[in-house]
Amino acid sequence: MSVPALDVERISKSFGALRVTRSVSLALAPGARHALIGPNGAGKTTLVNLISGLLQPSEGAIRLDGVDVTAMPPERRVGLGLARTFQISSLFPLLSVAENVALALAARFGTDRRFWGSVRARPELVDGAAALLESLGLLALAPRPIADLPYGQRRLVEIALVLALEPKTLLLDEPAAGLASSDRVVLLDLLLRLPPSLTILVIEHDMSLVFRLAARISVLVEGAVLVEGTPAEIRADSRVRDVYLGTRSHA
Amino acid sequence: MTPASGSRAAIRDAFSRHPLSWIDTLPWVATVALYFAANDYLPLGTQVMINIIFALALDLALGYGGVATLGHAAFFGIGAYAAGLYATYVTGEPISGLVVAAAAGGIGGLMAGPLILRTRGLTLVMLTLAIATLLHELANTFPSVTGGANGLFGYEIQPLLGRFQFDLAGRTAYWYGAGVMAVIYFLSKALVNSPFGLAVKGIRENPVRMRMLGVPVTRRLVALYAVSGAFAAVAGALSAQVTKLVGLDSLTFTVSGNVLVMLILGGTGSLYGAFLGAFVFVVLSDRAAAFDPFHWLFAIGIVLILAVRYAPQGLVGVVETVAARVRPRRSPS
Amino acid sequence: MNGEWTAVMKLAATTLALLADGIAYSMILFLMSVGLTITLGVMRIANLAHCGFAMIGGYIGMTLVTRAGLGLGPALALAVIATMILGAALERTVYRWVYATGELGQIMMTIGLAFVMVASANLVYGSNMNAVPLPRWLTRDMALGVIQISAYRLFIIAVSTAIAAVLWGILEYTDFGARLRAAVDNPRMARCVGIDVPRVFAVTFAAGCGLAAAAGFLGSQFLPLEPWYALEYLVPVLMVVAVGGLGSLKGSFYAALLLGVIDTFGRYFVPAAGAFVIYLAVLALLLWRPQGVFVRA
Numbered sequence: 078m079s080v081p082a083l084d085v086e087r088i089s090k091s092f093g094a095l096r097v098t099r100s101v102s103l104a105l106a107p108g109a110r111h112a113l114i115g116p117n118g119a120g121k122t123t124l125v126n127l128i129s130g131l132l133q134p135s136e137g138a139i140r141l142d143g144v145d146v147t148a149m150p151p152e153r154r155v156g157l158g159l160a161r162t163f164q165i166s167s168l169f170p171l172l173s174v175a176e177n178v179a180l181a182l183a184a185r186f187g188t189d190r191r192f193w194g195s196v197r198a199r200p201e202l203v204d205g206a207a208a209l210l211e212s213l214g215l216l217a218l219a220p221r222p223i224a225d226l227p228y229g230q231r232r233l234v235e236i237a238l239v240l241a242l243e244p245k246t247l248l249l250d251e252p253a254a255g256l257a258s259s260d261r262v263v264l265l266d267l268l269l270r271l272p273p274s275l276t277i278l279v280i281e282h283d284m285s286l287v288f289r290l291a292a293r294i295s296v297l298v299e300g301a302v303l304v305e306g307t308p309a310e311i312r313a314d315s316r317v318r319d320v321y322l323g324t325r326s327h328a
Numbered sequence: 329m330t331p332a333s334g335s336r337a338a339i340r341d342a343f344s345r346h347p348l349s350w351i352d353t354l355p356w357v358a359t360v361a362l363y364f365a366a367n368d369y370l371p372l373g374t375q376v377m378i379n380i381i382f383a384l385a386l387d388l389a390l391g392y393g394g395v396a397t398l399g400h401a402a403f404f405g406i407g408a409y410a411a412g413l414y415a416t417y418v419t420g421e422p423i424s425g426l427v428v429a430a431a432a433g434g435i436g437g438l439m440a441g442p443l444i445l446r447t448r449g450l451t452l453v454m455l456t457l458a459i460a461t462l463l464h465e466l467a468n469t470f471p472s473v474t475g476g477a478n479g480l481f482g483y484e485i486q487p488l489l490g491r492f493q494f495d496l497a498g499r500t501a502y503w504y505g506a507g508v509m510a511v512i513y514f515l516s517k518a519l520v521n522s523p524f525g526l527a528v529k530g531i532r533e534n535p536v537r538m539r540m541l542g543v544p545v546t547r548r549l550v551a552l553y554a555v556s557g558a559f560a561a562v563a564g565a566l567s568a569q570v571t572k573l574v575g576l577d578s579l580t581f582t583v584s585g586n587v588l589v590m591l592i593l594g595g596t597g598s599l600y601g602a603f604l605g606a607f608v609f610v611v612l613s614d615r616a617a618a619f620d621p622f623h624w625l626f627a628i629g630i631v632l633i634l635a636v637r638y639a640p641q642g643l644v645g646v647v648e649t650v651a652a653r654v655r656p657r658r659s660p661s
Numbered sequence: 662m663n664g665e666w667t668a669v670m671k672l673a674a675t676t677l678a679l680l681a682d683g684i685a686y687s688m689i690l691f692l693m694s695v696g697l698t699i700t701l702g703v704m705r706i707a708n709l710a711h712c713g714f715a716m717i718g719g720y721i722g723m724t725l726v727t728r729a730g731l732g733l734g735p736a737l738a739l740a741v742i743a744t745m746i747l748g749a750a751l752e753r754t755v756y757r758w759v760y761a762t763g764e765l766g767q768i769m770m771t772i773g774l775a776f777v778m779v780a781s782a783n784l785v786y787g788s789n790m791n792a793v794p795l796p797r798w799l800t801r802d803m804a805l806g807v808i809q810i811s812a813y814r815l816f817i818i819a820v821s822t823a824i825a826a827v828l829w830g831i832l833e834y835t836d837f838g839a840r841l842r843a844a845v846d847n848p849r850m851a852r853c854v855g856i857d858v859p860r861v862f863a864v865t866f867a868a869g870c871g872l873a874a875a876a877g878f879l880g881s882q883f884l885p886l887e888p889w890y891a892l893e894y895l896v897p898v899l900m901v902v903a904v905g906g907l908g909s910l911k912g913s914f915y916a917a918l919l920l921g922v923i924d925t926f927g928r929y930f931v932p933a934a935g936a937f938v939i940y941l942a943v944l945a946l947l948l949w950r951p952q953g954v955f956v957r958a
Contacts, residue, residue, distance in 0.1 A: 129540065155542030167540070169533040172526075175342030180530045184541040189527035189548070192519055196526050197343050207339040220342035242541065396764060447951040449764075450701070454903040457896060458944040465937040581896065585772070592769045622888070626780035632773025636766050637758045 080143040082107040082276035083246050088127055088137035090120075097123050099301040100137070105246070105276050112291035113280045116320060120300040121280045122164055125250050128278075129161045130154045141246060155184075158245030164254055166231040168223045174234050175219040178206040181241035206241070213237050213267060229260035236267060247271075249279040253286055265289060288312075296320070346520050346599060355380075355513075355603055359506045370498035371570075376610045377505035378567050381512050383591045383602035385559035388516060390588075391596030392525065393552045394532030395445065396453050398584050399460030400560055402440075403433045405579035407561025409467070409474060412574040415483035422485055426508065426565050433561025434554045441550030457581070464579040479575035480568075494570070501570040508566055512559050516599055519555065528552050589628075593635065595642025604643040678810065679925055685814040687921025688821035689880030693894065694901040694913045695828065696869025702908015703844050704862050706756065707764055709771040711873060712898055713778035713891035718744040718874020719881050720786060723793045733796055740878050741871045748870030752863055775891045783888035792881040817879055824875070825914055832910055841865060897924075900943045906953020915955045 083105040090098040097120050105111050113121055126132040128139055130151035138147045141157050149157075169177050179202040183189040186201060196202055210216045215230075215237055223231060232252060239247060252268070253261050265286055271277065281287050287294065288308045295305040296317050304314055311317055362373055382404060389395040407429035414425045444455040467474040474480065487493045492500045519525050527548055530538050535545050568574045577583070586609070594605020616624030639646045697711040722740035725731045731739070755774065759767045799813045832838035843851040844861050852858050877886070884894060897920070905916030920939060927938025946954050 131536070131539075151539045152542050152544050155540060161540055163537075167534060167537045169530050169537065171533055172529065173342045173344065175339060176344070176526060179343070180526055180538075181541050183523045183527065184538075184543045188523045189543055191523045193522055195345060195518075195521040196523050197340050197345055197521075199523065202523065203339055203343065206342075216339075219339055238541075443948055447947070450707070450899070450903050450907065451947050451951045451953075454900055455944060455947050458900075458940045458947070461896075461936060461940045462944065465934060465940070469934060469937070588768070589772065592765055596765060622780045622783040625776045626784075629773040629776030629778075629780065632769050632776070633755055636762065636770040636773075637755075640762055640766055 079106075081105055081140070082109065082142060083128070083278065084138075084140040084143075085124075085128060086138045086140070088124070088134045088139065090123060090127055090132060091135045097300050098127065098134070099299075101297070101300070101302055103278075103295060103302075103305075105278060107245075107276055108273050109276050109278075110290055110292045111276075111278050112287045112294045113278060113297055114282070114284075114287060114294060115297035115303075118299075119297040121297055122250055123300075124297070125161060125248050125278075125280060129159060129248060155242065155244075159248070160239040160242045160244035160246070161248035162232075162235045162239055162250055162252060164250045166228070166235050168231060168235055168238065170224040171222055173220050173222050174210065174215065174226070174237075175203075175206045177223060177234060178209055178237055178241050179203065181238045182206060182209075185242050209237055209241055213240075229256050232256060232260070233264065233267065236264075240271075244275065246276040247278070249277065249281075251280050251282065253281060253283045261286065346517050348517075351600065356506070356510070363502060370502045372611070372614055374498060374501045374505045374570055375614075376607050377502075377509045378563050378570070379587065379590060379606040379610050380603055381509055381566065382560055382563035382587050383594065383606045384512055384516050384599060385556045385563065386587050386591050387596055387599055387602050388519065388559065389553055389556035390591065391598070391601070392520060392532065393528045393549055393556075395549060395553060395556075396449070397456040398453050398581070398588065399456030399458075400556075400587055401579050401581070401583035402456075402460040402463050403436060403557040403560035404564035404567075404583060404587075405460075405463060405467070406432050406436050406557075407564030408568040408574045408578045409480065409564075410561065411565035411568040412480040412483060413473070415485060415569070416480065420484040420486040422488055422504070422569050425485075425569060426562050429561045429565030429568075430558040433564075434558035436561075437554030437557030438550060441553040442546065445546050445549045445553060457584075460579060460581070460584060464576060467576055467579060474576075475574070477576060479573055481573045483572065485569050485572060498570075505566060505570065508562065512562060513599070516559070520599065524548070524551070589632070593632070593642055595644030598644050601642050601644045604647070608643065679929055680922065681810045681814050681818075683922035683925035684918065685817045686880075686883055686925055687918045688817050689876050689883055690897060690901055690921050691914055691917035692821055692824065692876035692879070693873050694898045694905070694917055695825075695910060696872040697898060698902045698905060698908060698913045699841075699910070700866055700869045701902060703841065703865050704760070706759065707767045707771065708756075709768060709895060710774040710778060710891065711771075711869070712894045713775050714744050714748055714870040715873035715877030715894070716778065716782060716886060716890040717747065717877070718871075719793065719877030719886045719890070720782060720791070721874075722878035723791055723881065723886060726793055733793075733799075736793075737875065737878050741874045744874035745867040745871040749863060749867040752866045756866070775895075778891045779888045782891070786886075786888070788888055790885040790887045792885050793878060795882065813882060817883075820879065824872070825910075828910055837861075837864075897939075900939075904943060904946050904954050906956030909953060909956055912953050912955035916953075919954075 081104040083103065085101060085103040087100045087102050088098055089096065089100050101124060103111070113124070115121055123132065127134050130146070130149060134147065138145060140146065141154065141159055144157060146154050146157065169180065172180070179196060180189070182202050182205045188199065188202065207216060207219065210219055213233065213236070215233060218226065218230060218234065223234065226234065236252070253264055256264060261283065268290055279287070279290060291308060293305065294308055294311045296303040296311065298320055303316060303320065304311065306314070363370070366373065385403070386397070386400050389397060389400070410429040410432040411425045414428045440459055444452060444459070447455060468476060471477070485494055488500055488504055494500045527538070527543060531545050531548060538545050564578060567578070590605040590609040591602060592605070593609060594603065595601030613624060616627070635642070641648070693712060693715050697708060700706055700708055700711070718740045721743050722736045725736040725739055726733070751774070755770060759770045795813055799816055801812045803810055803812050803815060832842060840851070840856045840861055843856055844858055884890070901913055901916045901920055904920060905912030905914070920942070923942050924939040927934070931938055
C-alpha cells in the first residue's frame with residue numbers, strides 16, 4: 078500500500094519482567110476498517126494506550142501517515158489527526174453534552190487558548206456543536222450534564238466528541254462495552270455511517286459488530302498477534318477457534 | 329414562541345455561563361450601603377475587599393482549574409513587596425503600583441508553573457507550600473531589601489488619580505478597593521466565560537481526556553496560574569498601599585490557609601463564594617480578635633466540620649438551596 | 662599537627678552528635694508520619710488533623726505521668742489506647758462524612774477538627790510548653806566511643822526502629838497486612854475479592870492515631886507539647902509523606918531519615934537560613950520524583 082494511515086512496527090512493552098506487548102505489527106491503509114480482537118488480558122487496551130501515546134513503548138515504532146510519532150506526547154499525536162475513545166467513557170461529567178462537544182471543537186480550532194469573548198458568542202463552537210449533535214441524532218441531549226445521562230448515551234456522546242476533532246485515524250476501545258442490545262444497534266449504525274476516508278481501528282468483544290464493521294481483523298493473544306486476515310479467514314482459522322472456545326459475543 | 333429544547337436555536341442554553349444578573353449588583357449595593365451604614369468601619373471594609381480579591385484569585389486556580397495550593401500567600405507577598413518597593417524607590421502613584429505588582433505576580437506564576445504544575449494532589453500542595461516558605465525565608469534573609477522582620481514602611485502613596493488623598497478615615501482607600509475589586513471581578517468573569525475558561529474546567533474534570541483532545545494541559549494550567557498569581561499580587565499590593573506597611577507575615581502559611589478556608593467556606597468554582605467567604609471570615613475574625621482567639625478557633629473549627637456535612641458547597645450552596653425553595657420551580661433550561 | 666587533629670576530632674564529634682540528634686528527630690517524624698501515609702494511601706483521605714492525635718497522645722501521657730504518677734511504659738500504653746479509641750470514634754462519625762466528598766471537603770473537615778483540637782488543648786492545658794518528664798535513666802548521657810549521646814535519643818531510635826520492624830512484619834507477613842496492601846493498591850478490586858474495606862479502614866485509622874500518639878508522647882522533649890502542636894508539625898509530616906510516597910511504609914521511614922537529618926544539619930550549619938534548607942531540599946526532591954523519592958515509578 079501507499080503510506081499507511083497507521084503503521085505500528087514491532088511494538089513491545091514490558092513492565093519490569095512482565096512483557097505485556099510482544100512485537101506487535103499493524104498497518105492500516107487510509108480508510109481501513111480494522112478490528113482487534115482477543116481474549117481478556119491479551120493487551121488490547123495497552124496497545125491502544127501505546128498508539129495514542131499514554132504509554133511509551135519499550136521497543137518499536139509508531140507512524141501516523143508516515144510521520145514517526147513514537148516519541149511524541151498524546152497532544153501532538155491528536156494534532157496529527159489521531160483520536161481515541163476509552164473503554165470506560167471519558168468525558169467531562171459536570172459539563173453539558175453541548176459543552177463537551179464544544180470543548181473538542183475548541184481544541185481542534187485552537188480556540189481553547191482564547192481568554193476573551195464568551196463561549197456562547199462563538200458560532201463555530203455553539204452552532205458547530207449543535208450541527209454535530211444533530212447529525213448523530215443527539216441534539217435533544219445537548220443541555221444535559223454528562224453525569225445525568227445513562228451509560229449508553231454517554232458512549233454515543235463520546236463518539237460525537239471524537240468526531241468533533243475531525244480525525245484521520247480513530248481508535249475505538251470497546252465502544253459497545255456495557256451497552257444494551259438496542260444501544261448496540263444504534264452504535265453499529267453510527268459506525269457504519271462514518272466517512273469512508275476515516276481510518277478506524279476498533280477493539281471489540283462483540284463479534285457481530287466486528288464482523289459487520291471490519292474488513293480486516295487482527296487477533297491478539299497474550300500480547301502478540303496470533304493471526305491477521307479477512308473476517309472469513311479468521312472465522313475459518315482453527316487456532317482462533319481454540320482461543321475462543323466457549324467464547325461468544327455478549328448476551 | 330419558545331423553541332423546543334432539542335432545537336438548534338435553543339442550543340445556547342446548553343452552555344452554562346457566569347451570567348450577568350441582578351446578583352452581580354449585590355456586592356456593589358452592599359459596598360455603597362455599608363459606606364453609609366458602617367462609616368466607622370471603613371478600614372475593615374477595605375480589608376474585606378482585599379481578601380475578596382485574594383479569594384477570587386484563588387478561586388480561579390482552585391475552583392475552576394482544580395489546582396490545589398497551600399502557598400498562594402507567595403503571590404500576595406510578591407505583590408505587597410513589589411508595590412512597597414515601587415512606592416519606595418520609583419513613585420508612590422498607586423495605580424501603576426498595582427500594575428507592577430500584577431506583572432510581578434504573573435511572572436512568578438509563569439516561572440513556578442511549568443515546574444510544579446506537572447504534578448498533582450499532595451505533591452503539588454507540598455510544592456506550593458515549599459515555594460511559599462522559601463520566599464518567606466528569602467525575604468527574611470535580605471532585610472536590606474525587604475526590611476526583614478520590621479517590614480517595609482514609610483513610603484508615600486500619592487493621591488489616587490492625582491486628586492483623592494488617602495485619608496486617615498480610610499474613605500479614599502475604601503472606594504479605591506471597591507474599584508479594584510470591580511475590575512478584578514469582571515476580568516475573572518470574562519475569563520470564566522471564555523473558551524479558555526471552558527478548557528480549564530475540562531482540565532479540572534478530566535485531564536487525560538483533555539490531552540486526548542490535543543490540549544497541552546500543563547501549558548493551560550500555567551497560564552491560569554499566572555493570571556491567578558497576578559490577581560493575588562494585586563490584592564497584596566492593595567494591602568501594601570492602603571496600610572502603608574508590608575511585613576513578613578504576608579508570606580506565611582497562615583495567610584495561605586486563611587484564604588483557602590475563606591474560599592472553601594464560601595464555596596469554590598462560582599466566584600460568588602469568594603465574596604461570601606471573605607466577608608464572613610474577615611468580619612468574624614475581626615470581632616473574635618476582641619475576645620479570646622482560641623474561642624474563635626474553636627468556633628470556626630466547629631463551623632467547618634458541620635459545614636462539610638450540611639453545606640458541602642459552602643455558603644453559596646446554602647444560598648442556592650434556600651433560593652431554590654423560595655422561588656417557584658422553573659423547568660431546567 | 663596536634664591542633665589540626667583535635668579540630669578534626671571535634672568536627673567528627675559534632676557531626677556524630679548532630680547525626681544522633683537528626684536520627685532521633687527523624688524517628689519521631691517517622692512515627693508521626695507512618696499513620697498518615699497509610700491513611701492517605703489506604704483511605705485516600707487528606708487528614709490534616711493527624712498531628713492533633715499526636716498532640717492528644719502526648720498530653721494524655723504527660724498527665725498520666727505527672728498527675729497519676731504512672732511509669733513511662735504504662736503511661737505510653739494508656740495514652741496510645743485512649744487516642745486510638747478517640748480516633749476510632751471520630752472515624753465512625755465525622756470522617757465517614759468526608760469519604761465521598763473529595764479533597765476539598767476532607768481538607769475543610771480535618772482543618773476544622775485540628776482547630777477544635779488546638780482550642781481544646783489550650784482550654785485544658787493553657788498555652789505553655791509542656792513535655793513528658795523523663796525518668797532518671799533516660800536523662801543520662803551515654804558515652805559511645807568519642808561522643809556523648811543522651812540515653813533519651815538512643816531510646817527513641819531503638820523504640821522507633823523496633824516499631825518500624827513490627828509494622829513491617831505485620832504488613833509483609835500477616836493476613837491483615839496483605840489485605841491492607843491490597844486495599845492500598847486497588848480499593849475497588851479489594852472490595853470485589855471480599856476484603857472488608859470499611860473494617861480495614863477503621864482498624865488502620867485507629868492504628869495510625871495510636872502511632873501518632875506514641876510519637877507525641879515519646880518525642881515531647883524534642884517537640885514540646887503546646888496547643889498549636891496540632892498544626893505546627895503538620896507541614897514537616899506532610900513533607901515526609903510526600904517525599905516518601907503515599908502509602909509506603911519504607912518510603913516514610915527513609916524520607917523521615919533523609920529530611921530529619923537534612924533539617925538538623927541545615928539548621929546547625931546555616932542558622933541564618935533556618936528552614937530554607939529543608940524546604941529547598943523538599944522542592945528539589947519532589948520536582949525530581951513527584952510520586953515520592955522512595956517509590957518505584
